[in-house]
Amino acid sequence: MPYDSNAPPQVTLCDDAAAAASALEALRRYSYIACDCEGLSLGEVGGSLSLVSLGGIPGLGGPTHIFLFDAPALGAAAFAPVLALLASPAHTKVLYDARMDWAELAHRHAARLAPVLDLQLADVQARAARGEGAQRQFARLAPFVPRGDTARDPAAFRDVHRLNGLAGAARDHGLPEGYKPKFDHTVWGRRPLSQGSLDYAAADIVLIAQLYGIFVAKGYIDEPRLLEQSARYMALNKDGLRGPRGGHSLLPLEILAAPPALEPTFPCGRCARALSAACFPRGRGPVGEQTVCWVCRAVAANAARREMTQRLYGDD
Numbered sequence: 001m002p003y004d005s006n007a008p009p010q011v012t013l014c015d016d017a018a019a020a021a022s023a024l025e026a027l028r029r030y031s032y033i034a035c036d037c038e039g040l041s042l043g044e045v046g047g048s049l050s051l052v053s054l055g056g057i058p059g060l061g062g063p064t065h066i067f068l069f070d071a072p073a074l075g076a077a078a079f080a081p082v083l084a085l086l087a088s089p090a091h092t093k094v095l096y097d098a099r100m101d102w103a104e105l106a107h108r109h110a111a112r113l114a115p116v117l118d119l120q121l122a123d124v125q126a127r128a129a130r131g132e133g134a135q136r137q138f139a140r141l142a143p144f145v146p147r148g149d150t151a152r153d154p155a156a157f158r159d160v161h162r163l164n165g166l167a168g169a170a171r172d173h174g175l176p177e178g179y180k181p182k183f184d185h186t187v188w189g190r191r192p193l194s195q196g197s198l199d200y201a202a203a204d205i206v207l208i209a210q211l212y213g214i215f216v217a218k219g220y221i222d223e224p225r226l227l228e229q230s231a232r233y234m235a236l237n238k239d240g241l242r243g244p245r246g247g248h249s250l251l252p253l254e255i256l257a258a259p260p261a262l263e264p265t266f267p268c269g270r271c272a273r274a275l276s277a278a279c280f281p282r283g284r285g286p287v288g289e290q291t292v293c294w295v296c297r298a299v300a301a302n303a304a305r306r307e308m309t310q311r312l313y314g315d316d
Contacts, residue, residue, distance in 0.1 A: 163250065
């Protein structure tokens, strides 16, 4: 049954050991747990973790109780059982874009986040099932890839996808936008946390659980496949914390499908990932100008266009 936004779940802030222990006891009853982290520049150099938000998913319905674990207030000893639950193979964690959550937990807290179903990947794959064709896919790519480029060489961009944020995915799948309030992320370093901060964190868990229910009901999730894809996606940040503002909104290549096992791979000159020849211009390994994969070429071209616009028009 879809979550009723007129009857929001109970929300509990866990900022001491007793509250955290009680919350974890309740969460361990669930096989699937909606999860989201909040903080300052999560997964980036200089960032910090503020909250881990968790809500058990009962079937296809929304969570009835959301627990917000205040990492700084709890301290290492009381927070350790939360990290243990995030690593437990008995509980599948359902996230939306888990990359920075994974990096924050792995590199700043030496913690494992697994197994994970990343609904951002499920959202991309659901587009074909919902009837979206190449024309809509290429329209989503603007402004990264101009229409002229996709018209000239559509085969080159068949595996390049624009990612939705959580709110965008909610809109695409018919969920109400009004439940998630506007928010200033700089407040995550302040204490005490405001009611607005708690509402924001809880709203993300509600949306994640709602999307999961829709995706399961409509057959958009192939769980074994999505678990494997999600692990590849999170491992993009395996080498360490990311530099500030190092992201973009295109899906990196060969996440939905791994490189063919027996084919050679080549390092992209920008993202340094080892990719198959199909990820480069003209389907060949990188030589000279061809050292940059399709996604990185699109990101670089978009950055160059923005820089040119800024030089010509300034802030007007």
